Each structure stands twice: as C-alpha cells, then as structure tokens.
Amino acid sequence: MAEQARADFATKLSLRKFMATAQRVTLDQRQLARSMGLDHLLDLKCDTLPRGVVHYLASNFDVPSRAIELPNGFKFTITPYCIHQVLGIPLGGRTIEKKQNPALRSLIAQQKKCKGNYPTINELDNLIQPGLDGDSFKRIFTMYALTVLLCPSSHGAASPDYYHILEDPEQIGSFDFCTAVLDKLVASIDSYKAGATTVLGGDLLTLTIIYFEFLDTDIMPVTSKRPRISVWTSEIVAEYERRDCTSSDKLLYGRLPTKRVSETPFGQINRQPKVTLGASYDELLQFTLSIVPEENHQMVLDELPKIMHSMQSELFDSMQNRLRRFLVVATPACK
Template sequence: MGFGPLHLFRSSKLHRPLCQMLVDNFDLANCSIHIHGRSLSINHVDFELIMGVQDGGSPVDLDGSLDDPDIVELTRKVFGDKEMSVDVLKNLIHNTKKADDTFRISFSLYALAILLCPSTSDKVDPRFLLPLRDPAAVCKNNWATLCFTKLVERLMLFKDRSQYLGGCLVFLQLFYLDSIVSTPPTLYKNMVPATAWGKKESKRV
C-alpha cells in the first residue's frame, strides 16, 4: 500500500529530551538539523529511507470536499455511525479477517493518525480519506512527501508557539540514530531503520 514494513515497526518509544534537542536545532529555513558540529540536510527522501514509507508518484491532495458522495460513503463504510477516532480504527483492524478494501483504508488511516502524521487529538483527520477513495491506488500516493511536509508544518507552528508539537517525531529520532552511529545494530542488515532500531538498541546509544 506504500507504507512499507510498518507492521514490523519497533521504535515506538520517544526519548523526549532527544526529540526536544532535535526540534530546537531544526533549521526550518534550510530544512536541516545542526547537531554535534554538523549540519545535516533532511527531506522527504530521508523519510522514505528511514521509515520505509514510499512515494508512489502521485501528489496527495487533502483539499477536496468532504461532502463528496464518494467520501461520505467511504466514511460510512469505515466508521458507520461511530466517531472518527483511532480507537474505532484499532478495533476494526483487529476484528478484520481479510485484507479487503475496508482493511486497507482503515490501516492507512490508523498509520497516518498515530504514527506518520499524528496530532494531539485522538480523532482522525477526515481529510485523510480524500487520497484513500480508491483503495487500489493507495500505493501510488506520495506518502513520504506528505508525512515529511506535515512534520515541517507542525515544527513551524510549534516554533511560532501557536500550537503543540506534533508530526512524526519518531522519524527525527531515527534520523539522528542513523546519522550518528557508525556501527548500526546487528538487526540492521537488509532492514530500514524503523524496523532495526528497537528499545534495546536505542537505549544502548
């Protein structure tokens, strides 16, 4: 679907002081991080390499109408008469017996809401339904670009002190570990950093 090996994701714990340091040293003007006397450029390609989330070639459009009949029907199909929350999605995913279109859409929404483009709310952003109206074309979307763009937007709002910190902070943590460690963990072979770095490997560093 374009989300890579997220089902094997191991780096679920954020080291908050480290993330705060990375955010403080994130240069929004040049899209780079200044750490340990180095200036590291960072972009959507790094997001793709670190997280395993892919760009499929088609821009992700979140500006369409949520009143579109297809979107209304899609919302009803996934959530029924329940609220658009991550708990509803989690239960739906756990109870799905086959990888049908409903599962694809639910998994995509869940991944975006809790990991790739998280916010401080437990509600799912309904705009994420727009690029999911065609489940067969989900893999063609530029997910890495979207997720990195959303991260930068959240960092910008946070630095302006207008909103809480959000976005995929675990990506920044993994980017840091991948950049400074000369000898990666044993599990790193043939794996993206998101699946190689677990609690034990991160704690060692």
C-alpha cells in the same frame, strides 16, 4: 524550569498502540498492506519515544531549509528519500494534497460508525480485526497508519485532509507518502517552535532515527538492511539516547561523534549500483536517486512516474502490434 516544561510536549504519536495492532494483523492483511507499499510499517520495533532527543532536535531544526542544525556543528537536510530509507513507504508518485471531499467524509463516517465527525484512533484500532479484508482493510489501515504513526496531529482522529487518497483503494500505493510525512513533520515543528501549540505532530520517531543513524558508535549491529524501521528496537534507541546525552536533565545532546553521510543509509551508494529487468518501481526509484545529485532528487520524484507511464504505454502498443500475428487464424488450404 521553563525549558524543562517546554520539553513536556504533547503528541498523538502512538508507537505502542501501533505495535500492538501490527501484532494481530494476519498474513492476508499484510499482503494487502504490501500492495499499498505500507507493509514495512508493521515491522516497527520501538515502542517508546525518546522525548528529550525529540525536543532537542525540534529546537535545533531549521524549518526553511528542513535541516537539523546542532550547536556542535552537525547539519543535515532531511529529504523525502530519508523518510523512505527509514520507513520504506511509497516515495514519488502522486502528490498527497491537503484537500477535503465532503461526500467521502460523510461516507467514511457512516461506514465506520464513528461517534464524531471523524474516526478516532481507538475506533480505527477496534476495526482492524482478523476478519477485515479487501478495500475496507486498505482504507482503515491507511487511515490508522496516517493518524497514529505517519502524520499524527493534535486531534487524535483521522484527518479528512487525507481522505481523497482513499477514494480508490487500488491507487493508494501510487501516492507520495514520504513527502506527505516530511511536510507534516516540518509544519508541526514550525508551529511548535513559534509557540502556537504545545503539541508536536508528525512522525517524531523517524526524525530521531535519522539523527541516530549519523552517530558513530558500536551499539547498532552491523547491517545494511533497508528500510531501517525494523532494526531500531526500543533498547537500541534508549542506549543511543543515554550515550549521546550531555546533561543530567536529558535536554542537551550531541556528545557522540558523527559519521559522513556516505556512511549512512542517506548517502549515495558507493558500490556500483545496478537495476535488472523485472525490478519494481521502488527499486528503480532507489537506483535513480542513488546516481543523481541530491539537488536533483525532487526532479526525479516529479518526472520518473511520468516517464514510467510513457514507457508502459509505448511497450503496450508495441506488444499489441507484435502479438497480432498470433491472433490470426490460419485458413485451411482448399483441396
């Protein structure tokens, strides 16, 4: 009974609410979400969290190594790259540090007309209407996505720890959302396992999807689509949970055989990878991660943005020098 009660954790992850909000986002608003690298979140298809699986994975999660370690021998370390493969949100770039900006906090509270110190889930949800556009949409949608789906906490309100990334809406997409999501998930599991709280924060659905991607079944239609968020429907998630369960009280799992990591979206690409001129930063990043060892992924995440910035500066300088000849006005010959 104590174990059963322990499975009844609280969470502010609101899948059904986020899906309802996504359905009323306009095409113009989706373009704004795309400019921040957050548009794939709007393709969420699962509205129910498999709580038994979540409890099982959290209970068998090794916080120091950030790995799922199950009694049946399955072990897999979760990295920011895994988060990216599921959600498609920005990977690499500027670190989302947990720091507060009192001036920006006051400004947001005033502009969003929230009743408390921070906008709540419902207040943010009510603001996402067809007429919301520009920087206002970028700030509100980002806060909403972080609060409801990516980094939900126990408070049900937008965390001021993330306000600093909203200061310049044009730069929101330059932040490393994947690492922030993983950090929040690991910290939440750590607090839950230590008995400090009955709330499990963080993106628990992505944790579940990562595990389910390893299960060897015929349930999921064959597809190589990335990111994976759009293929995991409520029905498919429920069927995976049912087949993998080994107990009548839905607290123990690990019944299904597992695949090799190379057969999942998280392994290195077996086919010959290539990147073409005009590729986006996201495509270049995925290509680079696919050809370097996993232990060097963090180095890539740290260094690639610096390399790209340096290359862009060199390219701009070279273009300036070469284009100067087009700016010279020819002097008419004297008669």
